[in-house]
Amino acid sequence: MSEEKHHHLFHHKKDEEEKFVESGYAEEVDYKKEEKHHKHLEHLGEISTATASAYVVHEKHKAEKDPEHAHKHKVEEEIAAAAAVGAGGFAFHEHHDKKELKKEDEEAHGKKHHHLFG
Numbered sequence: 001m002s003e004e005k006h007h008h009l010f011h012h013k014k015d016e017e018e019k020f021v022e023s024g025y026a027e028e029v030d031y032k033k034e035e036k037h038h039k040h041l042e043h044l045g046e047i048s049t050a051t052a053s054a055y056v057v058h059e060k061h062k063a064e065k066d067p068e069h070a071h072k073h074k075v076e077e078e079i080a081a082a083a084a085v086g087a088g089g090f091a092f093h094e095h096h097d098k099k100e101l102k103k104e105d106e107e108a109h110g111k112k113h114h115h116l117f118g
Contacts, residue, residue: 031105038098045091052084 056077063073 029104029108031101031108034101035098035105038094038101042091042094042098045087045094048087049084049091052080052087055080056084 059073059077059080063070063077066073
């Protein structure tokens, strides 16, 4: 029972641990695959932001058209707005990860940035 598997929502630590082999040296990282993964998640975040934003507009319209249940619709509108902000933050985070990974790939393969003004 000491080898129980724990299911977690985020597996970032697991992914980092798999990059090391028994000798202690890091394996070659497939940067293109990682970049594609982050790009996919970024697009998922963008779509989620758009969907939640559309639901905000929908609930705002419902609140105006249904004054008897306006409070319920306004609460749902606020929840959807929070979800839209969260999804936007997730998309921004994945965009940052994608850019960071691209920079690591260029450094690993000897491509250097020449900064002319800095």
